[in-house]
Every structure is written in structure tokens, then in C-alpha cells.
Amino acid sequence: MKFQAVIGLEVHVQLKTDTKIFCGCPTTFGAAPNSQTCPVCLGMPGALPVLNKKVVEFAIRAGLATNCRIAPRSVFARKNYFYPDLPKGYQISQFELPICQEGHLDIEVEGETKRIGITRIHMEEDAGKLVHADVPELGNGSGVDLNRACTPLLEVVSEPDLRSADEAVAYLKKLHQIVVYLGVSDGNMEEGSFRCDANVSVMPVGAGQFGTRAEIKNVNSFRFVKQAIEYEIERQIELIEEGGTVVQETRLFDPGTGQTRSMRGKEEAHDYRYFPDPDLVPLVISDDWVADVRLALPELPEAKRLRYREELGLPDYDAEVLVASRELAEYFEACVAAGAPAKTAANWVMGEVTRALNEAGLEIGACPVAPARLTALLQLIEKGTISGKIAKTVFDEMWSSDKAPEAIVEEKGLVQVSDTGAIEKIIDEIMAANMGQVEEYRGGKEKVFGFFVGQVMRASKGKANPAVVNELLLKKLKG
Amino acid sequence: MELFELTIHELHDKLKKREVSSVEATRALLARIEATEPQVGAFITVTAAEGLAAAEAADRRIAAGEIDLLTGIPVALKDIFVTAGVRTTCGSRILENFVPPYDGTVVARLKAQGAVLLGKLNQDEFAMGSSTESSAFGVTRNPWDPERTPGGSSGGSAACIAARQATATLGTDTGGSIRQPASHCGCVGLKPTYGRVSRYGVIAYASSLDQVGPLTRDVTDAAIMLGAVAGYDPLDSTSVERPVPDYRAALTGKATGLKIGLPREYYREGLDPEVKQALEAAIETFRGLGAEFVEVSLPHTDYAVATYYLIATAEASSNLARYDGVRFGHRTATAEGLLDMFRKSRAEGFGAEVKRRIMLGTYALSSGYYDAYYLKAQKVRTLIMQDFSRAFESVDLLLTPVAPTPAFKIGEKVDDPLQMYLSDIFTIPVNLAGTCGISVPAGFSAAGLPIGLQLVGRPFGEETILRAAHAFEQATAWHQRHAAL
Numbered sequence: 001m002k003f004q005a006v007i008g009l010e011v012h013v014q015l016k017t018d019t020k021i022f023c024g025c026p027t028t029f030g031a032a033p034n035s036q037t038c039p040v041c042l043g044m045p046g047a048l049p050v051l052n053k054k055v056v057e058f059a060i061r062a063g064l065a066t067n068c069r070i071a072p073r074s075v076f077a078r079k080n081y082f083y084p085d086l087p088k089g090y091q092i093s094q095f096e097l098p099i100c101q102e103g104h105l106d107i108e109v110e111g112e113t114k115r116i117g118i119t120r121i122h123m124e125e126d127a128g129k130l131v132h133a134d135v136p137e138l139g140n141g142s143g144v145d146l147n148r149a150c151t152p153l154l155e156v157v158s159e160p161d162l163r164s165a166d167e168a169v170a171y172l173k174k175l176h177q178i179v180v181y182l183g184v185s186d187g188n189m190e191e192g193s194f195r196c197d198a199n200v201s202v203m204p205v206g207a208g209q210f211g212t213r214a215e216i217k218n219v220n221s222f223r224f225v226k227q228a229i230e231y232e233i234e235r236q237i238e239l240i241e242e243g244g245t246v247v248q249e250t251r252l253f254d255p256g257t258g259q260t261r262s263m264r265g266k267e268e269a270h271d272y273r274y275f276p277d278p279d280l281v282p283l284v285i286s287d288d289w290v291a292d293v294r295l296a297l298p299e300l301p302e303a304k305r306l307r308y309r310e311e312l313g314l315p316d317y318d319a320e321v322l323v324a325s326r327e328l329a330e331y332f333e334a335c336v337a338a339g340a341p342a343k344t345a346a347n348w349v350m351g352e353v354t355r356a357l358n359e360a361g362l363e364i365g366a367c368p369v370a371p372a373r374l375t376a377l378l379q380l381i382e383k384g385t386i387s388g389k390i391a392k393t394v395f396d397e398m399w400s401s402d403k404a405p406e407a408i409v410e411e412k413g414l415v416q417v418s419d420t421g422a423i424e425k426i427i428d429e430i431m432a433a434n435m436g437q438v439e440e441y442r443g444g445k446e447k448v449f450g451f452f453v454g455q456v457m458r459a460s461k462g463k464a465n466p467a468v469v470n471e472l473l474l475k476k477l478k479g
Numbered sequence: 480m481e482l483f484e485l486t487i488h489e490l491h492d493k494l495k496k497r498e499v500s501s502v503e504a505t506r507a508l509l510a511r512i513e514a515t516e517p518q519v520g521a522f523i524t525v526t527a528a529e530g531l532a533a534a535e536a537a538d539r540r541i542a543a544g545e546i547d548l549l550t551g552i553p554v555a556l557k558d559i560f561v562t563a564g565v566r567t568t569c570g571s572r573i574l575e576n577f578v579p580p581y582d583g584t585v586v587a588r589l590k591a592q593g594a595v596l597l598g599k600l601n602q603d604e605f606a607m608g609s610s611t612e613s614s615a616f617g618v619t620r621n622p623w624d625p626e627r628t629p630g631g632s633s634g635g636s637a638a639c640i641a642a643r644q645a646t647a648t649l650g651t652d653t654g655g656s657i658r659q660p661a662s663h664c665g666c667v668g669l670k671p672t673y674g675r676v677s678r679y680g681v682i683a684y685a686s687s688l689d690q691v692g693p694l695t696r697d698v699t700d701a702a703i704m705l706g707a708v709a710g711y712d713p714l715d716s717t718s719v720e721r722p723v724p725d726y727r728a729a730l731t732g733k734a735t736g737l738k739i740g741l742p743r744e745y746y747r748e749g750l751d752p753e754v755k756q757a758l759e760a761a762i763e764t765f766r767g768l769g770a771e772f773v774e775v776s777l778p779h780t781d782y783a784v785a786t787y788y789l790i791a792t793a794e795a796s797s798n799l800a801r802y803d804g805v806r807f808g809h810r811t812a813t814a815e816g817l818l819d820m821f822r823k824s825r826a827e828g829f830g831a832e833v834k835r836r837i838m839l840g841t842y843a844l845s846s847g848y849y850d851a852y853y854l855k856a857q858k859v860r861t862l863i864m865q866d867f868s869r870a871f872e873s874v875d876l877l878l879t880p881v882a883p884t885p886a887f888k889i890g891e892k893v894d895d896p897l898q899m900y901l902s903d904i905f906t907i908p909v910n911l912a913g914t915c916g917i918s919v920p921a922g923f924s925a926a927g928l929p930i931g932l933q934l935v936g937r938p939f940g941e942e943t944i945l946r947a948a949h950a951f952e953q954a955t956a957w958h959q960r961h962a963a964l
Contacts (some may be wrong), residue, residue, distance in 0.1 A: 030591055039581050045574065046561040046583050046680040048715050078797050080844070082821050089800020191640065258680045273844035275853060278687035278714050 001241070002205040005233045006213075007198060010152050011175060014126070014193040015058050020050030021125050022092065029191050033131065033145035033166045038379035041150035042169040045085030048279050051076075055152040056283065058128035058184040058463050059123050060293045062154055063100030065178050065300055066118050068406070070290050074099040076123075078279040084142070085128035087149050095274045098122035099283070105178075106302075107170040116171050126151045138295030149206050154184070160199065160210065165229035169222050172196060177301050181326045195220045200232045201246065212238070212246040219253050228253035232260050240370055266271035304329055312342035321350050327364040328354075330396045343479045348378060360399075369398050377405040384410065386416050389462055420472060423456070426464070427476055430455045443478050452477065482507035483643045484961075487552050487700040492644055494541055494551045494803030497852040501541070501551030504646075505534040505595050508553045511890045512597065513526040513643045515964050518617045521639040521851050523558045523563040524566050525598040525945075533585050533595040535569065540593050548703050550593035555635050555645035558599040559606055560586050560691075561680045565596070570604040570632075571613040573802045573828025580720060583680015584715065585649060585691055585708040586612050592707055600635030604736050604830045606656055609902045612893055613832040620889070622962035623928055627886040630902075633637045636694045638666035641929075647695045647704055651681060653688045654787050655881075655906025658918035661694050662881035662931025665920050665960065667948070669701045670906075672938045673913035674719035677712030683798040685791035686717075690908045695719060697958050698919060698949040702726035706943060711824045721939065729942035734950040735769030737943075740874035744780035745905055751884040757922030758880060764954050765801075765878070770947070775874060777866040782859050784900055790911075794838030795833075817879035835896065844953075860911050865913040877935040877945055880905050881918045885928035905933060914938045919948045920957035929957075 020027055022393070039047040063070050077095035092246035100202045103118035128146035131138070148422060156175060165400050171297040176194055180187040187194045201213035215230060219225045231253075253296065276282075299307070301323040308319035323329050328349065335345040357367060380386050386394065386409055397408045409415060417423060431438050441448040456469050482504045483492070493499045509527050516522060530569075561579035563586075570576045582590065589596075603613040611619040611634025619634045621627040622641040629638040633650025637660035640648055650657045653669035656702040660951035661668025676691040683689060684738060693704030706727065711720040723859045742763075746755070748783065804810035804824025811827055812822035829837070843852040870877065882902055892899040909916040914937060920933035922924045952958055 039579075042806065044561075044579065044581070044807070045567070045569065045577070045682040045801070046579070046677050047581075048717075049714050080797050080800060082800065082803060084803075087801065087806065089803060090797055097836075268541045273797070273841065273846070273849075275793060275797070275844055275849070278685075279683075372667050417519065430527075450791060 003202045003233075003237045003240070004205045004207070005163055005229075006201045006203060006210050007064045007157045007162035007164075007229060008159050009162065009168060009171065010197040010199070011156045011172065012195050013062070013156060013179050015048065015055060015152040015154060015184055016150055016186050016193075017052060017054045019052060019276045020125065020150040021052050021055050022132060022150050025150065026166075027151045031147055033412050034147060037149070042146055043089070049092060049277075051280060051283065051384075052152065053356065055123055055459075057293055058152075058182075059099045059121060059154055060285065060290055061184055061297060062104065062156070062179060063121050064290070064294050064297060065182055065252040066100070066103040066105055066156070066175075067119070068100035068103030068118060068121060070285060071097060071099055071101065072285055072287075073097065074283045074285070076277045076283070077274045078277045079274055081272060082362065083127065085130050085146070085149070087145055087146055091125060091127065092277055092280070093124035093155075094122035099285070105171060105174050107167065107174050109164075109167050109170050114161075114167065116161045119157045119159050121154055122154050124153050124155060125149070126153050136379065163400055165226045167228055168198065172222060173227060177324070180298055181298060183298065189220050192220060196226065198226060198229055198232075200229055200236070202233055202240065212248050214246065214248065214260070215250045217250055217263065221276050223256055224253055226261055227258050231258060231390050235260070249253070258390055297374045299465050301329075301374070308342075312336065314342060314346050318343075318346040318350065322346060325364065331364050331367065331371055335375045335378070338372050339354065339374035341382060344378050344381065345375070353394060356395070356399055367393070367403075373404065380409060384416060384465055384467075385420060387462060387466055390416065402473065413465065416465045417463045420468060423460070423464050423468055423472055426456055427452075427469075427472055428457050430459065430477060438477065442479065449477070483511040483730050483823050485646065486519060486696045486934050487548065487647050487703050490552060491546075491548055495546055497541075499501070500596060501534040501537040501553075502531060503823065504551065504562075505553045505597070507531050508597060508645055510544075511642075513641045515622075518620060518625055518964065519622055519638050519642045519644070519781055520617055521600055521635045521644060522598045523553070523568055523570070523601050523614075523616045523635070523640060526565055526596055528596045529565065530595050533593075537593045537595060537716060542714050547592040548863060549589060549707055551595060552646050553595045553597050554647050554649070555597045555600050555602040555636070556586070556648065557602050557633050557650045559602060559651050559682045561682065562586055562599065565599065567599065567682070568616065569606070570602045571828065571830070571833070572615040573825070574807075575615070575809060577808050581680065584677035584712045586680060588708050588752055594707075600633075600639055600648060602635050603656075604833050605682070605795070606632040606651055606653055606689075607795070607832050607836050609659060609899050610887070610889070610892065611635060611638075611656070611660070612889060613830055615830055618889055621886050622964050623665065624926070626885065626888055627928070628663070628889050630663035630882070630886060632656040632660075633694060634660045637668065640664065640666040640696060642692050643699065643961070647693060647700050649691060649704065649708070650694050651689055651691050651911065652906075653684050653690075653791060653814065654910050655903040657692045657694060658906050658916055658931070658933055659903060661918040662933075663886035663929065664796055665929030665931075665957070665962070666696060667698050667701045667920070667958070668918045668931075669705060669707065669941070669945070670909065670916050671941055672915040673910075673937065674717055675709050675915070675941070677708075677710075677715040677718045678931035679714040681714055681796075686798060688787075688791055690910070694836060698917075698945060698952050699918065700729065701728060702949075704944050726942060727945050730949040731839050732950055732953050733768070734764060734765055734947050737765075737947055738874045738878065738948075739765060739768040739770050740870050740877045741770050741772055741782070742775050742777045742870070742877055742879060743893055744777050745879045749883055750880060753924040754880050754882070754884060754930050757826055758878070758932055759930050761921045761951065762799060762878065767945070772878075773874060775870040775877065777863075777870060779859060779862045779866050779906060779907065783863055783911060784904055786856045786859045786863065787903075787907045787911060788839065788900060790860060792836040792840030793853050794840065795845045796837045796844065799829075799833065799837055802830075832896070836877055839933075851927035863908055864912045867908070867914055871937045876947060877938075879911060879933045879935060881931040881933040882906075885924045885926070885930055909935050913943050915944060916946050917944045919952060921951075921955070922957060923960070947951065
């Protein structure tokens with residue numbers, strides 16, 4: 001029997017607001033335990049939550065960017081369960097009336113475009129965390145750090161429209177790209193700012209009904225999501241083929257073994273006893289507010305890609321690579337705005353700049369060659385002052401100093417030779433020294449042309465203008 | 480007249496004229512507490528040293544010519560209000576040693592005016608009860624008859640006023656917890672409109688019903704206390720952004736032209752004859768003052784108690800989940816593992832009534848029962864609200880009993896929770912409707928027990944009910960009688 005996987009994803013996106021969702025405490029990552037807490041996020045008796053308006057704005061942004069309907073009235077609910085890092089004994093979340101519903105994202109897998117439904121996006125608070133090891137004061141016990149308690153999250157729930165691990169990863173990457181572009185999240189997966197639960201089931205191809213699903217909790221890298229889903233699909237198919245049945249349960253992915261394992265079964269499933277939080281009045285969002293947020297939305301990757309193609313004339317590949325990261329795209333656009341030709345700038349940003357960043361282990365934001373300085377370099381190529389090849393040398397120099405490219409070119413005497421007399425002289429010498437190859441070329445072996453170009457460039461120490469070299473060589477070789 | 484007998488406005492006048500100092504008044508009340516507390520048991524914690532220090536500070540402030548209505552006035556608070564550095568128990572073993580790191584909004588507002596805090600008052604555990612018998616710190620006795628309860632849950636606050644242990648107090652009212660004990664102890668108790676007073680720093684019982692209000696010697700004091708604590712608070716999303724009127728200025732002494740509704744469903748069998756008689760006399764008094772009476776109907780009254788016990792317990796089951804032994808309050812000494820720690824800490828920390836309500840609420844919210852209980856109750860709550868809005872289309876306020884009987888005996892209803900729950904039958908609908916109500920002394924039973932009457936106003940109609948209550952108080956002498964202690 002052939003099987004078909006059915007996958008739905010629940011993604012938790014931590015929002016990069018300055019303060020928490022229901023109090024004024026900061027959300028800085030990595031602060032000393034419990035140093036960023038107050039009676040509200042500690043769940044102290046008598047404390048009450050007050051909604052952070054910025055969180056709502058971010059949720060509207062995310063909703064609009066994923067084609068959702070923004071609910072004019074939404075409600076916060078309490079999700080009740082006991083856990084030591086959950087200060088109030090309930091999590092404030094949204095349940096029946098979330099802020100965003102009925103959206104979608106288009107993904108591309110193997111050249112095909114597919115629309116993935118987004119059931120809902122809702123706002124909620126995070127819990128704290130438990131610290132079990134390496135803290136001398138704790139002895140054998142465990143500690144609770146509530147710095148993270150009450151930090152704002154969006155939960156983005158997809159429809160079960162995904163059919164493979166690759167589709168799931170494509171969807172996740174797309175969503176990740178969008179939230180980072182929107183500026184609502186730093187998307188840092190190591191710090192847990194973007195993490196995902198995957199609901200996976202399998203059914204015989206063509207079946208009308210989905211199989212029983214397992215939920216894989218808290219996977220925090222694209223690679224692990226792919227591994228976890230692929231493993232889980234395999235596991236479920238094997239189980240069914242051996243005559244077993246899949247049970248509804250929560251599973252954990254172990255990156256060490258690449259496998260998922262059972263965490264808790266359905267019989268232990270919680271009854272969260274959701275009900276509207278009486279401490280928070282229903283959230284009413286005016287059309288005007290939504291319109292304002294829509295106006296202020298940044299250009300999203302999709303639109304950027306189109307614009308690069310249509311307006312800047314970049315090939316699809318270049319557009320795709322450049323928009324993959326908002327910072328990279330911003331760097332590229334700054335070059336174009338400073339006067340760099342689009343295609344040259346694209347080549348350099350994707351090529352030399354990216355290579356140098358990778359070697360230095362830096363992010364584009366920390367690039368020592370600012371767009372204006374790179375543009376000055378590209379303009380030297382454009383004007384014919386230096387060749388593209390020489391420019392690479394100049395670039396390396398610019399990387400480690402803050403000198404202007406013109407200064408480097410001057411200092412090192414790298415100005416390109418376009419003087420036809422000088423180049424002609426070199427060509428004549430080389431042709432004289434390599435008469436055999438001249439004959440071969442004239443006998444129809446045109447490949448030899450490259451040999452002559454190389455020789456001329458070497459003789460000129462790379463300074464000869466390649467265009468002039470080509471032109472003169474062609475003339476002289478043809479005789 | 481002794482200093483401990485004065486109202487806020489009387490003491491304020493003396494402080495202003497420098498006839499007495501706040502330290503003198505505070506000493507007089509502390510002495511009164513010491514003398515009467517063995518018989519009453521109104522306090523959980525007395526803060527004598529802090530109180531005297533605050534009184535000294537108030538005297539310095541008065542000497543500098545800065546005097547607000549509450550500057551130097553000795554008050555005591557129900558132990559449900561969190562007070563920075565002062566143990567706050569909420570009447571529960573689970574918070575026996577809890578010292579909050581912050582002041583709630585109403586506490587901060589009282590302190591900003593220079594009020595002097597004498598201590599924290601007894602109450603039913605987590606405000607669940609109608610007799611102050613469910614406190615983990617012992618029962619409070621009714622100063623009019625030590626065999627009887629003061630009512631509840633703000634029984635400590637009401638008894639404190641009746642025993643003249645503080646000039647004024649604050650309580651909270653979720654289903655009648657201010658008005659019913661005020662009625663049983665012969666003082667004035669006001670439950671403001673939901674959202675009028677901030678709940679920030681008030682330990683939650685049922686969030687959508689809880690409201691802070693004063694228990695005082697007379698109506699003028701109730702107006703003064705309300706004026707001091709009312710108003711929008713950015714720390715409480717449910718508090719309402721609306722200017723605070725000058726409540727004292729509303730006390731004109733007149734009731735002329737007021738149209739008062741008598742809800743038919745409140746006057747019927749089961750109402751104690753002495754209570755009925757007192758109400759009839761009160762109606763005559765109001766008529767004499769120029770008020771007009773009409774019969775109105777609140778048709779869903781019969782469902783109010785059931786509705787209340789579903790909504791209040793549902794919210795309570797969630798609000799009390801934070802008492803799990805992890806961060807503050809009681810933690811069991813003998814746990815084997817995490818779940819056992821949660822279970823034992825809660826089993827040891829909570830009393831029977833609290834456990835009963837948590838169980839009820841958990842059941843009402845659980846999947847499979849939510850629609851039948853919680854959701855249905857919310858729908859009935861809407862109908863009850865509509866009853867009130869409809870009634871207020873034709874009248875300015877309602878006059879009703881506060882409690883079906885005068886104060887009952889200690890132990891009389893503890894084993895019969897349903898009977899206990901019915902003692903709030905006339906106050907509960909006001910909380911469900913979210914509107915305001917006041918209890919004022921309106922007579923005495925043959926046994927010498929106080930009887931109160933309730934005036935219910937429109938949402939944010941505090942000025943109207945205070946004016947009517949004040950006019951009635953001026954025309955009668957009930958509030959001048961004191962418990963013989």
C-alpha cells in the first residue's frame with residue numbers, strides 16, 4: 001500500500017517587543033535569573049495583567065502579511081494547568097476568538113507553487129523555565145527562572161495542508177522570513193524565538209480520512225524539523241504495515257538519534273478548562289488601526305523579488321538569493337541607491353561580500369565594507385579604472401582597512417591600462433614569442449584565444465583593460 | 480465622646496482644628512482594639528508600630544498645612560488587600576506567612592492621602608463565605624451578640640466598625656460580602672459599580688464579580704472612602720476611565736422626587752417578619768421624605784444564586800491555581816515528587832469551603848460540562864443584567880432587603896452550605912449585574928440585632944444611592960446606636 005503523509009504545523013514566534021505582553025518588564029535574553037520580573041509576571045496574589053499594545057500591532061502585522069482576516073473583536077482566555085514554571089497556574093492565550101484567522105502562504109517546492117492555509121494566529125504569554133543543573137545554590141533541587149514568563153508569543157497554526165517534510169520546511173522558512181522582515185521577531189532559533197510543533201499522520205493514498213496523528217513538540221531548527229517529520233512518517237508507515245495502529249500522543253524529537261519518542265499519551269492529555277479571562281476586557285480593533293498597520297507594512301520578500309526582477313532586471317536566481325535575508329536585501333538596495341549598477345551589485349553582494357562574511361563568520365549587519373564604499377569600488381570598475389579582477393584585491397584591502405577604494409588603487413598603482421599603444425606592444429611581444437599558437441588559431445582552433453588573453457593579462461600584472469585586450473587581440477590574431 | 484467613636488468627618492474636623500493629633504486618635508483606637516479584640520476577633524494582624532509611625536508622619540503633614548480628608552485617619556483593611564511589608568493572609572493557611580512586596584492600588588491611594596493603617600482584618604478564607612467562620616485564623620464574633628456571626632466575608636471589617644476599633648474600613652464584595660456583614664453589624668457598607676475601584680492588589684476570588692468598597696459608621700464616611708479609592712487605574716484593565724464625582728457633595732439630605740422600585744421577587748415568603756417590618760417602616764420614612772414607590776420585576780431572580788455559584792467558583796478555581804507551593808505561601812514539608820508537592824501543599828493549605836468551591840468550579844469548566852454549566856450561567860447572567868437595565872428604565876433606584884434574616888448564630892449554617900449560600904440571595908444579583916448597592920442601618924430585631932436595607936443603583940449611580948441613604952440616615956437614628964462592648 002502507498003501512504004500519504006498529512007502534516008500541520010503550530011509555530012511559536014517570540015515577539016521582539018521591548019516589554020512583556022502583560023507588564024512592563026524587559027524581555028532581554030540571558031539576564032540573571034528572575035531579574036526581569038514584577039508582581040504581574042510572577043503571578044503574585046492581587047496582580048493583574050494589562051495588555052501591551054505593541055504586541056497587538058505585531059499580531060496585526062503578521063496577520064496581514066499572511067493574508068489573514070483581522071478579527072474586530074477578539075478575546076483572551078485562560079488555559080489552566082499546573083506546572084512549576086507557570087506562575088499563575090494558567091497561561092493567558094486566545095482560544096475561541098483569536099486575533100487573526102483564515103490566512104494562507106504560498107510555498108514553492110520542486111518548482112510547483114502550493115497554497116498552505118493558515119487556520120489562525122493568536123497572541124499568548126510564554127511560561128518561565130526550570131533550571132535543573134549546575135547551580136550550586138540549588139543542591140539537588142530545581143530552580144525556576146521567570147524572566148521568560150509573560151514574554152509575548154504569536155502562535156501560527158497551519159491547516160493540515162502539508163504533504164511532506166520538504167513542504168513543511170519550505171513553509172517554515174517562508175514564515176520565518178516573513179516575521180523577520182516584518183520586524184516582529186528576531187527569528188533566532190537557538191534562543192527559541194522561532195520554534196515549531198508538528199502534527200504528523202499518514203493515510204493510504206486516496207483515503208478520504210486522515211490517520212491518527214502524533215504531535216512532535218518544540219523542534220527548533222529547519223534541519224531537525226525535516227528529520228523529525230521524515231522519521232515520524234517512516235515510523236507510522238512501518239507500524240501500520242506491521243499491523244499496528246498509531247496512537248494519538250505527544251512525542252519528542254531527539255537530535256542525537258534523529259528519532260522521536262513518546263512523551264505522553266492521550267490518556268494523560270490535559271483538560272485545560274479554557275474560559276475567557278475576566279481580568280482582560282475583549283480586545284476591540286478598529287478598521288482604522290488595521291489600515292494604519294497595513295500602510296506601514298514593510299515590503300515583503302515576495303514583492304521585493306518581483307521588483308528586483310521587473311524594475312532592476314535581475315535574474316530570478318539573484319532576486320531569490322538577495323531577498324532570502326532582509327539584511328542582505330537592505331544592503332543590496334543601499335548599494336543600488338548609492339548608484340551601483342544593479343546586476344554588478346547583485347554579483348558582488350552574492351559573491352565577494354558573502355564569501356568574505358562567511359570566512360570572517362560575520363552577519364551582513366556587521367560587514368566592515370559599508371554599501372557606499374562598495375558602490376565606490378563598483379563605480380571604479382564601471383568607469384574602467386580597474387578591472388573586476390583587480391577590484392577583488394582592492395576589496396580585500398578595504399575589508400581590513402577603512403580606506404576608500406580610490407585611495408587603495410592609487411597607493412598600489414592598480415589603475416587599469418587602457419592605452420592601446422601599451423597593450424599593442426605587449427600583444428606583439430607575446431605573439432612573437434608564441435608563433436606556434438598563432439598558427440593554431442589562424443588554422444581554426446579558436447580556443448587558443450583564451451591563452452593569449454591570459455598571457456597578456458599576466459604580462460600587464462592584471463592591469464590591462466580586458467575589453468581593449470580582447471579587441472586588439474582579435475584584430476591582430478586574425479591578421 | 481471618645482476618640483474611637485468618631486466618624487472620619489468628625490475626626491477630620493478635629494485634626495484640622497488641631498484639637499487632637501493623629502497619634503492621639505491612633506493610640507485611642509489601638510487601646511480600643513486591645514480592650515475589645517478578645518471578645519470580637521476582628522483582626523488577623525495589628526500593625527501598631529507602623530500605624531503610630533504613619534500617624535506621626537500624618538501629624539507632621541497636618542502641621543505643614545496639608546490635610547486631605549483621610550490624613551491621619553486610622554483605618555483597617557480586610558486581609559485581602561496586599562500591603563507591602565505587612566503579612567497578607569486572605570484568611571488562609573496557605574498564605575499564613577505571605578508578606579507581599581507591593582501595595583495594591585487602593586492601599587497606595589489611602590497612603591497617598593496619609594491614612595493610618597492599624598491592621599489587617601479577618602475574613603472568610605479567600606472571601607468565600609457569609610459568616611467569617613471559614614477563616615483559618617478563627618471566627619470573628621458579632622459585637623452586638625458574641626454568639627452570632629458578623630456575616631461575611633468582610634465580617635472582620637464590619638465587626639471592626641461595630642466594635643469601634645477603626646474609624647473606617649475597606650472590604651470586598653463578590654456576592655454581598657460588604658453589604659451583608661454591614662447589615663448584620665449595623666454599619667454602612669457600599670459595593671460600588673464593577674470597574675469603579677481598581678482591583679490591582681486585591682487577592683482575586685471571582686474576578687468578574689469582586690469589587691472593593693467601604694464599611695463605615697455613616698453614609699458620609701462611605702462617600703469619603705469611595706472618593707478616596709475610586710477611579711481609573713492603568714494597572715487594572717477592567718477599571719473604567721471615567722471621572723470620579725464629588726460623592727460628598729451628592730449628600731444633600733433630600734430624597735424628594737426619587738422614584739424607588741420595589742422588586743416583587745424580593746418581597747415574599749422566607750423573608751424574616753422582623754426584616755420585613757423594618758423595610759416597611761423604611762419605605763414609610765422614604766415616602767415622608769418625598770420619594771415615590773413603584774413595584775418592579777426582576778424575573779430571573781430565582782436563578783441568581785445558582786448562576787453566581789457557577790461563575791464565581793469557575794473563576795475561583797482558576798484564580799487559586801497559583802497557590803501551588805512553588806513560589807510563595809505554604810509548601811508541604813513531606814512531598815515525594817512534584818505532583819505530590821502540588822497536591823499536599825494545596826490539601827494542607829486550603830480549608831474545606833475553598834476546596835469545595837475549587838472542585839465546583841473545576842467541574843463547571845471541565846470539557847463536556849462547560850456548555851451546560853459555565854456557558855449557560857453566563858447566558859443567565861446576561862438575562863439578569865437585562866432585568867436590572869429594564870427596571871432602571873422606570874426607577875432611579877431599588878429598595879430591597881440585604882439579608883433574609885438578622886445575623887445568625889455561629890455554627891448554625893456551617894454544615895449546610897446551601898443554607899449559607901442562600902443568605903446572599905438579595906445581594907448576589909447586584910454583583911451579577913455589575914451595578915452598585917449600599918446597605919444602611921434600618922432597624923433592630925426584638926433581640927437587639929441590627930437590620931439593614933439595601934439601595935441598588937444604576938451602573939455608576941453611586942451618587943444617587945448615597946444621597947438616598949444619607950437622607951434616610953438623617954431622618955432616622957439607627958446608626959447612632961452602638962453595640963454594648
